[in-house]
Amino acid sequence: MALQHTIGKSISLTGTGLHTGVSTKVSLNPAPENYGIRFVRSDLESKPEIPADIDYVVDLARGTTIGKDGVKVYSIEHVMSCFAGLGVDNCRVEVGAQEIPLMDGSAMPYVELVKKAGLVEQKEEREYLSIDEPLMYVKGDVALGVFPLDHFRVTLEIDYNYPALGAQYTTLFTLDDYVKDFAPARTFCFLSEIEKLREKNLIKGGSLDSALVVQDVDLTSDHVDYMRKLFNYQGPIKAGENGFLNNTTLRFYNEPCRHKALDLIGDLYLLGKPLNAHILAARTGHAANIEMAKRIRSHLKKKAKAVTLDDNGQLNHDDILKILPHRYPFLMVDKVLEVETGKRIVAVKNVSFNEPFFQGHFPGNPIMPGVLQVEAIAQAAGIMGLYKKGAVPDPDAKVLFMGVDNARFRGMVRPGDVLRIEVDMLQFRRGTGKFEGKCYVDNKLVCEAKGLAMFGK
Template identity: 40%
Template sequence: MSDKQKTLKEEVSLCGIGLHTGHEVTLTIKPAKENTGFVFVRTDLEGTPHVEADVNYVTTTERGTTLEKLGVKIHTCEHVLAALVGCDVDNAILELNSAEPPIMDGSSIFFVEAIEKAGIVEQNANREYLVIREVLNYVEPSTGSEITIIPSDTYEVTTMVDFGTKVLGTQNATMKDISEFKEEISSARTFSFLHELEMLLDAGLIKGGDISNAIVYVDKELTPETAEKLKKAFNKEEVSIRPNGILDNLNLNYPNEAARHKLLDVIGDLALVGVKLKGKVIANKPGHFVNTQFAKKLNRQWKLQKKKNVPDIDIHKEPVFDINGIMRLMPHRPPFLLIDKVLELSDSHVVGLKNVTMNEPFFVGHFPKEPVMPGVLQVEALAQTGGILVLASVPDPENYSTYFIKIDKVKFKKKVVPGDTMVFKIELITPIRRGIVHMQGFGYVGDSVVVEAELMAQVAKNNPD
């Protein structure tokens, strides 16, 4: 199955009202180049400033997630971001002529349908993932909110909500795979409690509301005074309470619609991490604050992973070459053959592995009381891995060898000791020309870089016997 980045085939526009600003707004979602991510563009402001969907630009999370960059704001960004993630899109430009996307019906379904109408196309660049290797979580003690992510081969989300009210009770929702988003999650609408809604109206913070774009759970007495406020705000002649405890003029799409909408919000807020996730998210009483705090934690994890350039490798998968395959390609033999298997191989990169054991002959004389793998042999192992990249490209590798010409920018960052498993990643810096190979190599133990170097080698035909 292809795992390339995707964008829209053509642009598409939606018009509506911003929930909190009350302003009419047109949102145009446009195709974007590879590795763009999601970028908001304010066409109503001088210079059409850009605001990237980056969690580090989050400023407020009251009743929605707000981004701000150099004084330019984007309010309530989470619903359209959830739609993009739910439609499996990686790159998009979102042009707005106001500070807030249209609220539509308070869900993501209108955005999903617009994206599907525009069509989705595959791009050339491969996707990147933040692959969760260990449990990470964030807890907000004041509210009891907690969000956790655990290792998983896919992106899963489970939400649990309990607001301590009889009218809503305890609800759960689960999305096992992002392919379920459209049918199971996207039409879940935003909701509020009557006491919250009344406070927002009194404070003038909900100017684009409509009784059809938010579920209102009635958690207090609907007094004549409150009813008048609601009739005026929603331009309705009458408001009343349904038997299930919500305001009239709206039917629930799902019995657990509140939990599903909270799941939608989690997906939209975690889109701000800036990379696709492979992990199972479990959110207990989630909200925009806890979601975005957790997104910041994941973003830091992603930046650290990018900085280290740690390859996403399953060291237990079927190798491209086992030790016998390596010896068919390479002239080296034990004890100077320093890689055990090759895990990945393409025209421009190779990933190899070495299990470091106390049986290595060099440990006999190299700090025998505190055995450490010699740095020069770590560089040699990098070079041998690079040799695989080169020799696998020729039809008769047994007739060729690779020889060092230059080693540059070598750094040793951590001791390598018996029991370590070293993973070597080599990438071409420039294409192979006239038998000259220029490579960048990294050696890892776990998530740590232990050695790195630039290597230059020459591929030469062996002298005949």
């Protein structure tokens, strides 16, 4: 059994936000079980909290931004990737401005921070998200697929029409490889792109050495002078023989591709819990990552509403409530022991002394009314006709009880008895079914009847 983890002590670092250019202090703080990851704007008087969750993503233009009630925190993907890679479930992240510092463009500064604080095992069990069928997202040349797997794995490909990048591939086989093989991978950008952004007074905190800069423009002396002024940069600016400005040494031969995987890991951790699945991605970015996360959540919500048999081949009370519209005190089926859609069902009703009908039906000698036993047969028939294994019940589907024949009452049903209801479909044609039901107490037949019902919308 895997348990939740938080960090061992409060710890902080200071850096500059890429987009705002504001120097920011980020403090990581221990948090209790089931707290999750929350970002706190410590620079604001009320110290508002924003849960790290896809429901709070408000902008994906040049990073992942979360917000609530007009308060935002920009560029959370690298610190979220760190938490996912190290298995941090609960942490309070206090930010002294509206953006997480870029640092060296990788997740490694945050990994080192968490390592200094230490990981602390907590008492609550860690919950994993799992899918049971493939999910796909395709838009243009961007593709993301999620496939069932008993652990987390990422296979990712990028393909840029530029020699320094070209086609690159990478696979994270397990999160055990994250710190060594993916956390150090830095973000990358094209020189022409960041020049245009800086000219628009964007990426105010960006520098020519805060990322892998792909040199896609000629570096004439006039252009070098222009860049020095544009970025207020005094360091070297020279053409790179490897295709990157200043011949920047890569930490991995496919570092740009690994950084895309790093971002993907961080974005998917906004699901709020670790995911067990194999992610296959091509030319993906933050917008596609979050869209896929939303599809995963939608799938899981749909799965949670679906009705399926448990390990014993039974349906519990909650599943019955998803199928039938009946509610207390008129729900006459507590559990389904076995069911074959449209053919047969075996269900039970626990007859309690607190049943409301006992108050007025022979109070001195309480007996379950025979008509309610017939109703139990009809409700069991309804479940038999509407149940579809592993599917979400159709809220518009109904059962209309049309008739009852040959009803016979063979014995008394008293408080404390367990009514066993067995129903078989005799004939089904054009949405109308004829069925036969019998009720037993301790294998003694107490009621039987035939019925007619219409199944449909």
